[in-house]
Amino acid sequence: MTVTIKDVAKLANVAPSTVSRVIANNPRISEKTKHRVREAMEHLGYHPNFNARSLANRSTQAIGLVMPGSADKAFQNPFFPEVIRGISTIVHEKEYALFMSTGQTEDEIHDGVVRMVQGGRVDGIILLYSSVDDKVMNYLIEKKFPFTVIGKPFKNEDAITHIDNDNFKAAREMTDYLISLGHDKIGFVGGSSHLVVTIDRLLGYEKSLRIHHIPYRDEYIIHEEFLKEGGQEAIRKLMALEEPPTALLVMDDLMAFGVLSTLSEMNISVPYDISVLSFNNVMLADFSTPALTSVDINIFQLGYEAADCLMDLIAKPDLTPRRIAVPYKLVERQSCMALSAPKEKTI
Amino acid sequence: MTVTIKDVAKLANVAPSTVSRVIANNPRISEKTKHRVREAMEHLGYHPNFNARSLANRSTQAIGLVMPGSADKAFQNPFFPEVIRGISTIVHEKEYALFMSTGQTEDEIHDGVVRMVQGGRVDGIILLYSSVDDKVMNYLIEKKFPFTVIGKPFKNEDAITHIDNDNFKAAREMTDYLISLGHDKIGFVGGSSHLVVTIDRLLGYEKSLRIHHIPYRDEYIIHEEFLKEGGQEAIRKLMALEEPPTALLVMDDLMAFGVLSTLSEMNISVPYDISVLSFNNVMLADFSTPALTSVDINIFQLGYEAADCLMDLIAKPDLTPRRIAVPYKLVERQSCMALSAPKEKTI
DNA sequence: TTGTACGCGTTATCAA
DNA sequence: TTGATAACGCGTACAA
Numbered sequence: 207m208t209v210t211i212k213d214v215a216k217l218a219n220v221a222p223s224t225v226s227r228v229i230a231n232n233p234r235i236s237e238k239t240k241h242r243v244r245e246a247m248e249h250l251g252y253h254p255n256f257n258a259r260s261l262a263n264r265s266t267q268a269i270g271l272v273m274p275g276s277a278d279k280a281f282q283n284p285f286f287p288e289v290i291r292g293i294s295t296i297v298h299e300k301e302y303a304l305f306m307s308t309g310q311t312e313d314e315i316h317d318g319v320v321r322m323v324q325g326g327r328v329d330g331i332i333l334l335y336s337s338v339d340d341k342v343m344n345y346l347i348e349k350k351f352p353f354t355v356i357g358k359p360f361k362n363e364d365a366i367t368h369i370d371n372d373n374f375k376a377a378r379e380m381t382d383y384l385i386s387l388g389h390d391k392i393g394f395v396g397g398s399s400h401l402v403v404t405i406d407r408l409l410g411y412e413k414s415l416r417i418h419h420i421p422y423r424d425e426y427i428i429h430e431e432f433l434k435e436g437g438q439e440a441i442r443k444l445m446a447l448e449e450p451p452t453a454l455l456v457m458d459d460l461m462a463f464g465v466l467s468t469l470s471e472m473n474i475s476v477p478y479d480i481s482v483l484s485f486n487n488v489m490l491a492d493f494s495t496p497a498l499t500s501v502d503i504n505i506f507q508l509g510y511e512a513a514d515c516l517m518d519l520i521a522k523p524d525l526t527p528r529r530i531a532v533p534y535k536l537v538e539r540q541s542c543m544a545l546s547a548p549k550e551k552t553i
Numbered sequence: 554m555t556v557t558i559k560d561v562a563k564l565a566n567v568a569p570s571t572v573s574r575v576i577a578n579n580p581r582i583s584e585k586t587k588h589r590v591r592e593a594m595e596h597l598g599y600h601p602n603f604n605a606r607s608l609a610n611r612s613t614q615a616i617g618l619v620m621p622g623s624a625d626k627a628f629q630n631p632f633f634p635e636v637i638r639g640i641s642t643i644v645h646e647k648e649y650a651l652f653m654s655t656g657q658t659e660d661e662i663h664d665g666v667v668r669m670v671q672g673g674r675v676d677g678i679i680l681l682y683s684s685v686d687d688k689v690m691n692y693l694i695e696k697k698f699p700f701t702v703i704g705k706p707f708k709n710e711d712a713i714t715h716i717d718n719d720n721f722k723a724a725r726e727m728t729d730y731l732i733s734l735g736h737d738k739i740g741f742v743g744g745s746s747h748l749v750v751t752i753d754r755l756l757g758y759e760k761s762l763r764i765h766h767i768p769y770r771d772e773y774i775i776h777e778e779f780l781k782e783g784g785q786e787a788i789r790k791l792m793a794l795e796e797p798p799t800a801l802l803v804m805d806d807l808m809a810f811g812v813l814s815t816l817s818e819m820n821i822s823v824p825y826d827i828s829v830l831s832f833n834n835v836m837l838a839d840f841s842t843p844a845l846t847s848v849d850i851n852i853f854q855l856g857y858e859a860a861d862c863l864m865d866l867i868a869k870p871d872l873t874p875r876r877i878a879v880p881y882k883l884v885e886r887q888s889c890m891a892l893s894a895p896k897e898k899t900i
Numbered sequence: 901t902t903g904t905a906c907g908c909g910t911t912a913t914c915a916a
Numbered sequence: 917t918t919g920a921t922a923a924c925g926c927g928t929a930c931a932a
Binding site (some may be wrong): 605 | 920924925926928
């Protein structure tokens with residue numbers, strides 16, 4: 207039914223192997239026959255069968271994407287679409303395809319990855335997150351399968367090609383920034399503490415406090431998923447403290463939206479009563495009220511570089527591991543202000 | 554290197570074909586040997602090679618996803634993540650994998666799909682959008698390749714299994730709703746007019762106006778992508794009309810965020826000066842100020858059903874085409890109010 | 901109930 | 917520069 211290399215060969219009066227060479231653009235085929243073969247391909251509407259090719263080749267032209275936890279929640283966050291956008295750019299350039307494994311629990315995801323890898327569906331993998339002692343990462347390392355990760359590996363940092371921002375430094379600087387605005391009661395609102403990014407940023411936050419001789423208080427630290435109600439509670443508790451924070455360092459714009467909304471319900475005004483600074487600088491950050499002051503971490507580039515490195519890795523599997531630090535930049539909008547400023551509201 | 558069916562056969566002291574049958578859970582293999590073979594598989598860490606299987610089988614265990622325009626912009630919209638979430642659920646259940654083609658322009662996307670299909674990478678395809686005279690859809694029809702579409706096909710409606718909301722009815726009802734609130738100057742803010750959903754809703758909007766003897770005005774209709782500046786202009790013009798609308802029917806929450814933001818910059822208050830009603834009921838709709846009154850179109854279910862139908866279609870290619878209408882529901886929040894209400898602001 | 905042999909569409913090796 | 921031929925790993929008639 208489907209037109210194969212043999213049909214082309216017959217029509218062009220050559221051997222199948224010749225057709226194969228034409229496809230690979232083998233230099234030792236005369237331009238003349240190349241032409242003839244290509245015409246035959248065109249004429250018949252030939253398209254190579256990737257499975258057959260992979261089988262003979264041990265190379266699919268595809269890479270796999272692994273998302274954290276349930277792709278569910280992950281996908282709700284604009285971070286992932288954006289990072290995939292960066293990845294697609296490279297992937298498309300190289301004529302690769304994208305494969306996504308699906309799975310809700312950690313185990314399901316692991317199984318999905320195993321099937322992808324052992325099943326020969328992909329040539330390499332990008333981990334879209336980095337968590338402490340990650341099963342998938344361990345598997346990939348053990349298998350010596352080409353992969354890159356977005357975020358810093360918890361261990362084996364030097365042995366794994368990874369792309370991230372310098373989250374420690376970023377969090378430190380942002381805390382510095384809030385302090386420079388006069389704040390010394392600064393809350394930290396993070397996501398799962400299994401995520402290395404959370405850990406790194408918490409460390410940076412601590413460091414800044416220490417340098418400025420500001421005491422670190424446990425009650426200022428929140429770890430909540432925040433996509434749902436849980437987070438609201440946490441914020442309420444935080445603001446009910448005897449000395450509530452006057453500034454919040456939030457790990458993610460999506461969380462920040464939740465925070466903003468809760469705060470607004472509590473009639474606490476941002477930025478007049480409390481400043482909010484978050485990470486990611488998602489497109490929507492511009493549209494919230496007040497517009498979010500957020501750290502642009504160049505999500506697109508994170509994806510782009512991750513894919514780029516992976517391509518290199520696939521080509522040369524024993525390339526020495528690299529670490530690429532993507533720059534970040536604070537985008538000041540309306541959700542932060544100096545503590546000392548007069549507390550007058552404009553309308 | 555990799556462990557194959559033969560290795561398993563050897564270890565279990567059976568023929569490769571027997572192993573193959575065990576994998577397929579062929580009933581005419583004795584439980585005893587099944588057990589033995591399974592132990593061997595376990596022991597060796599065997600995983601079937603999908604490419605080989607596909608070749609012999611002409612069935613990949615994968616389906617392809619096609620996004621509109623540049624996956625870029627598409628992906629910015631929470632609609633797609635959510636719809637994919639619905640798809641993943643089924644896909645995972647059936648142990649399928651997800652394939653995404655990448656491409657920026659319409660032609661690139663088309664090529665990607667052709668490669669997916671002819672290359673034998675997928676067993677079926679879900680179109681995540683429906684546009685007028687779509688190249689990809691035409692191709693799929695011509696090839697008689699199994700596919701379902703989310704949205705209503707522009708033509709051949711009866712011949713294509715598709716899942717959508719009744720967008721005509723929905724838009725009519727929502728317009729009715731705004732009219733019932735006392736509005737008779739209602740703007741329509743839509744996306745690309747190549748999208749069938751836009752067309753259907755515009756028709757529904759018109760219908761409602763006609764029934765209520767409200768004149769249809771061209772100057773009340775906007776078609777803008779809205780993710781960027783373009784939309785701002787359009788809204789400014791709209792509000793600068795001699796008789797600016799007192800209510801806006803917006804096709805998408807993301808656009809609505811943009812509208813809200815522009816309106817706020819213009820010091821036009823929602824809902825006191827103008828009501829805004831939008832579609833999709835994205836998670837973030839709850840967090841905007843004011844919280845968006847939005848139509849919940851059950852995005853998740855759209856994806857879920859589309860995948861479900863596709864699975865049926867793959868199993869029985871000449872199943873008669875179906876149309877599944879997913880219910881929708883208005884979620885009233887703070888962005889709409891009755892026109893006759895006193896125009897007093899609560900702080 | 902199980903084994904043999906061939907085909908799926910390519911690529912790669914070796915000759916010519 | 918090109919052609920045969922043997923893999924690649926699996927499914928499946930057909931035979932036993």
